[in-house]
Amino acid sequence: MTTNIAESLNSILHDEREYPVASIFNSIAHKFGEIFRKRYAEVDNSKTTFIPVAETVLRENMTEGDKLYVNNMNGSTNEVTVLGYGRSAKIDLSRRSCSCKKYDLVKLS
Known part of the structure; x- marks a missing residue:
């Protein structure tokens, strides 16, 4: 609850710090795509309209x-x-x- 968005992203992208900039952007797009697909699957399988x-x-x-x-x-x-x-x-x-x-x-x- 006390971490901010920068700290959260920093922990997600810990391994990518040493990559070239283009690779970092590709990795970010891939990881966020994964997260969104997983959450969409959870919501899509739900029987209600609420999160x-x-x-x-x-x-x-x-x-x-x-x-x-x-x-x-x-x-x-x-x-x-x-x-x-x-x-x-x-x-x-x-x-x-x-x-x-x-x-x-x-x-x-």
Whole structure:
């Protein structure tokens, strides 16, 4: 989490440092092509449209959400109140906002 992009690329291209410049560019293109093909294969074989990290967050949220109670006090289809874990939050589905601000951080419902 603390490494920057330059350090990451430096570790990937450790062996290529002594090559001529043209060979380094060819190696970079080859390695990135490999990485993209591998990730594309993972996503292409997936049954969902989410990347694995987002799918994990959504599954965890679903598990936690099973313990919550949803109340529609004003009868609107876009505004609900969620109760659970000793607190409540007001959610506006049309604005995609929540009073707990968790959606603002994660951007996943």
